[in-house]
Amino acid sequence: MWSTAIWKKTWGDQRVLLLSLAALWTAFPWIYIWLSAQIPMPAFQDVLLRAIPRDWQKLSGVPFSEVATHAGRVALAFVDPVVVLAATVWGITRGSDAVSGQLERGTMEMVLAAPVRRVAVFVTQALATTVAAAALCCVLFGAVWSAVAFGPWAGKVDPARFVPAALNVFGLMVCMGGVSAGVSAIDSYRWRTVGILCGFYVFSLLAKLVGRLSRSFAWVGYLSVFNCYEPQRLVGPPEESWRLLATYDGVLIGIGVAAYVVGAVLFARRDLPAPL
Amino acid sequence: MLVQTRHLAKRYGSFTALDGCSLAVPAGEIFGLLGPNGAGKTTLLRLLLGYIRPSAGSAEVVGFDCVRQSLEVRSKTAYLPGEARLFRRMDGHRVLDFFAGLRPDCRRDVAAGVARRLDLDCSRQVARMSTGMRQKLALAVVLALDVPLVILDEPTANLDPTARAEVLALVREARRNGRTVIFSSHVLSEVEETCDRVAILRAGRLVHEQSLERLRRCHRIRARLTGPLTEIPAALAATVTIAERGQDTVVLEAGDSLAPLLGWLSTLPLDEVRVEPVGLAAIYDRFHRQQG
Numbered sequence: 001m002w003s004t005a006i007w008k009k010t011w012g013d014q015r016v017l018l019l020s021l022a023a024l025w026t027a028f029p030w031i032y033i034w035l036s037a038q039i040p041m042p043a044f045q046d047v048l049l050r051a052i053p054r055d056w057q058k059l060s061g062v063p064f065s066e067v068a069t070h071a072g073r074v075a076l077a078f079v080d081p082v083v084v085l086a087a088t089v090w091g092i093t094r095g096s097d098a099v100s101g102q103l104e105r106g107t108m109e110m111v112l113a114a115p116v117r118r119v120a121v122f123v124t125q126a127l128a129t130t131v132a133a134a135a136l137c138c139v140l141f142g143a144v145w146s147a148v149a150f151g152p153w154a155g156k157v158d159p160a161r162f163v164p165a166a167l168n169v170f171g172l173m174v175c176m177g178g179v180s181a182g183v184s185a186i187d188s189y190r191w192r193t194v195g196i197l198c199g200f201y202v203f204s205l206l207a208k209l210v211g212r213l214s215r216s217f218a219w220v221g222y223l224s225v226f227n228c229y230e231p232q233r234l235v236g237p238p239e240e241s242w243r244l245l246a247t248y249d250g251v252l253i254g255i256g257v258a259a260y261v262v263g264a265v266l267f268a269r270r271d272l273p274a275p276l
Numbered sequence: 277m278l279v280q281t282r283h284l285a286k287r288y289g290s291f292t293a294l295d296g297c298s299l300a301v302p303a304g305e306i307f308g309l310l311g312p313n314g315a316g317k318t319t320l321l322r323l324l325l326g327y328i329r330p331s332a333g334s335a336e337v338v339g340f341d342c343v344r345q346s347l348e349v350r351s352k353t354a355y356l357p358g359e360a361r362l363f364r365r366m367d368g369h370r371v372l373d374f375f376a377g378l379r380p381d382c383r384r385d386v387a388a389g390v391a392r393r394l395d396l397d398c399s400r401q402v403a404r405m406s407t408g409m410r411q412k413l414a415l416a417v418v419l420a421l422d423v424p425l426v427i428l429d430e431p432t433a434n435l436d437p438t439a440r441a442e443v444l445a446l447v448r449e450a451r452r453n454g455r456t457v458i459f460s461s462h463v464l465s466e467v468e469e470t471c472d473r474v475a476i477l478r479a480g481r482l483v484h485e486q487s488l489e490r491l492r493r494c495h496r497i498r499a500r501l502t503g504p505l506t507e508i509p510a511a512l513a514a515t516v517t518i519a520e521r522g523q524d525t526v527v528l529e530a531g532d533s534l535a536p537l538l539g540w541l542s543t544l545p546l547d548e549v550r551v552e553p554v555g556l557a558a559i560y561d562r563f564h565r566q567q568g
Contacts, residue, residue: 005377012365106361110414113325114379115351271328274318275359 003116003124010128014094018132021086025140029147032077037152044068058212061230070157071235074148078165078231083140087173090136092197094129095180098122099267100187106275122264126181133173141166161238164245165231171252172229176201178256178263179225185263188273228252277336278303278425278456279324284333286319293319295480296333301458301473303424306451308471308488309460310560315477317460318358321429324458325355338424351381354421358429358460360414368398368405368413375417387420390446394439407434419446426450427458432466444470468556476563483563486556490531494554497528497537503545512540529554 036044045068052064066072077083099122102108111121144166145159180197187193204224211221221227228248234241279301286294294316301307309317322328324335326346335342338352362371368391376384391398394412402410411434418426428447432440447457447470461467467474468488476484501524508516516537520527526546530537534551541549 003378005374008377009363009374105364106357106359107363109327109357110360110362110375110417111378112327113350113353113355113357114375115347116378117347272322274322274327275357275361 003120006121006124007128010125013097014129014132017090017093021090021136022139024082024086025136026143028082029077029143030151032080033074033147033151033153036073060232062233070153071161074144074157074162075165075232075235077144078169083169087169088176088201090133091173091176092180092194095177096184096190096193096197098125098181098184100184100193101190103188103272104190108272109275118268119264122185122267126260129177130174133177134170137166137170140169161235164234164241167245168229168231168234168248171249174256175225175252178259182259182263185267186270225252225255277301279337281335282333284323284335285331286323286328287331292480297482299475299482301456303456304451304454305473306447306457306459306471308467308474309458309477310467310474311477312564316480317477318429321427321460324427325350325353352423353425353427354418354423355427356414356418356429356431360411362402362410362413364403367401368396371402371413372398372416379421381422382417383420383422387416390419391416393442408436408439411435412439415443425456429460430462432461432463464556464560476560478563484559486559491554491556491559493532495530495534496552496554497530497541497549499526499546499549500524501526501545502547505544509540512537
């Protein structure tokens with residue numbers, strides 16, 4: 001079930017993306033909090049509570065009064081496209097490379113000529129991707145912690161409150177990585193895998209929006225994995241935050257792990273086409 | 277038998293890629309696989325390695341079932357794919373390191389030695405290597421493995437003549453070291469030069485097996501007839517056949533030594549007699565011209 005050579009190779013393959021996202025997530029919280037601090041809290045509260053229609057509150061997932069706090073404003077960094085897109089890009093890029101990427105490049109052929117189980121190749125890559133996702137979330141939390149502790153809002157909010165939000169990002173990365181690897185396991189072309197997953201991403205975003213905005217179609221929201229990605233709701237009282245996180249990450253990581261397991265089984269049983 | 281297949285078949289919907297292929301390859305032999313594109317050569321090799329599952333039949337390598345014991349099969353096999361593709365970001369040394377780490381039976385020093393023999397610069401990144409250089413790198417990985425069976429799918433494609441000759445020498449060395457080699461190629465001359473036996477595939481079916489040693493003893497006698505051709509004597513009927521007969525020409529095919537024939541040939545009304553080895557091309561054409 002394990003191959004050290006594959007483990008090392010996977011880290012080599014994901015090194016550039018890992019370092020790029022680590023650099024992005026190191027800089028982003030500092031820039032975000034610095035930019036946010038340029039708008040004084042009363043002005044922000046004024047815009048949020050008076051200028052934006054109350055109905056739009058549904059989209060934020062939490063009352064505007066909670067958003068209009070230092071913790072609420074920092075938490076918005078976790079739902080910023082820089083974080084959500086980067087987490088999704090990580091999952092799709094690494095997951096799609098697991099099988100169809102390597103089949104398309106033709107490199108899987110020589111690897112599987114060795115006495116190594118397909119499941120071992122798949123699982124080793126999945127572990128490397130997941131460990132790297134955890135490392136990225138540590139980087140993100142570290143950057144948020146340092147920006148909160150030493151930035152313009154130093155002393156106004158406890159940085160430890162953002163641990164559940166960072167863990168929710170990890171849940172999203174595992175989910176996207178697992179679903180991507182699962183689709184990759186049955187496909188032979190990476191471009192098609194990426195296309196399918198982009199469709200999945202867009203569908204999830206739209207389903208969440210529809211579920212939030214329409215009372216009669218509220219059930220559509222449950223079809224979206226983003227229904228369980230709500231880091232802005234995880235900066236409240238610790239007990240409630242951890243309880244919510246357990247539900248959210250339970251679903252996200254559950255979907256990710258289930259997709260990895262199904263992908264591993266299908267990959268082990270399928271016919272592998274000759275490289276084109 | 278080191279490799280044995282029984283009625284092995286692979287179908288994709290209504291398309292049959294391999295149809296009831298039964299063959300046996302004894303240990304220590306260089307076994308050639310011949311056939312045009314789409315004949316089923318690569319399908320057969322991929323079935324042996326467990327990349328694809330048979331629709332019918334079975335296959336064994338070194339006594340292990342190719343489906344149920346694929347891991348054991350691959351631990352006894354070195355395989356060079358038809359178009360070997362390696363990790364583009366690595367340089368040659370790192371590719372050799374990777375496979376030495378992946379396979380305990382891959383000797384890094386031997387791989388480096390093979391690369392040197394093939395005049396390959398391993399310091400270059402794979403992405404910057406030519407197709408031929410990548411082929412050499414893959415060959416260095418495959419030929420460094422200490423395994424009883426080596427499967428080479430068109431190993432000399434993309435290679436220059438010098439490297440091609442070196443690869444054929446390495447294949448013969450592998451046999452001298454007791455290994456069995458399955459060698460798939462389109463180049464009849466190198467198959468004829470290297471293999472002990474060949475199988476010819478056509479449209480997924482194994483249509484002919486030929487011992488090369490026996491083929492080397494076969495000759496064709498082309499001549500112009502100057503009179504009526506007499507019947508082949510009963511004593512020679514097993515060794516000589518009339519392959520072609522024109523109005524005033526004849527082609528005889530001798531399946532064994534020419535010596536017993538010479539007396540009879542001297543009695544025939546023949547002129548402009550030419551004796552030539554049959555060659556693999558003639559055997560190959562016999563099956564593939566029919567298809568055309």
